[in-house]
Amino acid sequence: LKYLNGFNPNGYNNQPKFFGYDEIYMTSAIDTSQITDIYHFDLKKTESYRVTNTEKISEFSPAPTPLLGSFTCVRIESDGVDQSLWKYPTDRSGQGTRLLPNLKNIGYYAWINKDTVALFLVGSPHKLAMANVKTNVVETIVESIGRCLKVDNDGNLYFVHKISTDNWVLKSYNIQDKSMSVICKMPSGKEDFDIMMNGTLVVGDGSMLKTFIPGKDIDWISIADFSLKGINNINRLSVVRDRIVFINNK
Template sequence: MITNICKTGLVIIGLVVAGTSLMGQLPASDIYLCNVKWNQKNILINKPVLLSSFNADKYNNQPYFEDYQNMYVTSGDSNNKTDIVKLNLFDREYFYLTKTEGISEFSPQLTPDKTSISVVRIEKDGITQTLWSYPLDRSNHGINMLPNLRNVGYHVWIDTKMIALFLVDSLPKLALADIEKGSVSVIQNGIGRCLKCKNGYLFFTVKGEDGRHAVKKYNIRDLSIEEVAVLPEKTEDFEVLTNGNIIFANGGKIKMLNVSTFPPQTSLVCNLEDYGIKNINRLVSERDRIVVVNLKTK
């Protein structure tokens, strides 16, 4: 549990209501940290640690590891307004990176040069969604990196100038943007919200006619697209491990797809249902740590 409260840290302009154009009413959710031990026979897990007690019974989502010790999350209030919060997993402290009236941010990431955070902003009209970067040293009030885009949903960095984007549309689009040139090119229609960049590949999902999401990888070097695996029904989010295997959640269970086999074999990583975690909708990993988001049920 995060117990030491520190709200006087870095404050950057801009907050984004995770607005009606993408998220609608924000569901109450909790974030948990699990320490795992990977070995050849099985995976051991300790009791999950609640990270979001500072914002109990409200929206807490989109965790992102800055490094092994620190992470960013999106936290919302009762008015559907969201801030970016930084958590120190060692000291169990937190502080708000954003706290501004009329605007919300979500989908936080550290920029490749490690000097700023990039976020999706929902502007004051509650509809326009833009991509901004805010310097961690507070040297300015932030920059709209792609001012011609007004429908950014999620993003992931590919390198220092290229970003992959989920563009909100009747049929969501995967686009690549060059922030130096300001150019944007669509490479896939009908994608899911989960974007990952690992080992020289951009991973994303495409929803098939049967309703299941196929995980695909885009080769950044030769621009080819290859299907990796198909996720179970009603599963959209995933994480790519350093060895290329994929983990995903089904209810309160975390499972792994071994992509070195054909077809990929599924195994159980851990079952968190005994801890009351029964509705995982996002997960991220860093070495021996897995952080999950559990949607609360009424």
């Protein structure tokens, strides 16, 4: 177990995302700043650097795009209201480009392919939508979803459907035939998860990491307990091969 917040022990650190086996992008606000930027971590070299530094604009939810050389993130614009999707070059050679300019309520997202992105649209209730970044066509799929959107090796989207306050169900959506399948019930109050390369699902539940193998398991299985490390609220998971990074909410 390694801690990655030494560069910013008193600030805000959230939404880590593996871009490679030794590479993590994360959302951080240094010390008491209210503005978040994207930071890059090289686990092999144990080095970090700031990727974005936009005045009065916060970035969060970094993710690699299907095309090499760029990443996307959600920006809270300088008015503090509009939430938009932006694409930046990973080599920091440009100022970035806004995608889906007609949308101002993008909370989270997941790339399906180079043209299609799944969106968590902020609202009452929150909505799941599919958008084409070339045509700007947006299609609403379902309402009352969780913030976590993940895509498996077959291009199927996984999301949490909040059917009621005490019934949160993990579902998959096939963008080809637009069919939806129930995978399993989530642990109580939990909406963050990730999918391993072999299809195993991983979730944080308090101090514990749990897994679920679709088609085999009937309930989540505990695989690790970090309570002795003072970790009691695991959220915002990202996995790559045999590594997992997560946030311990305090």
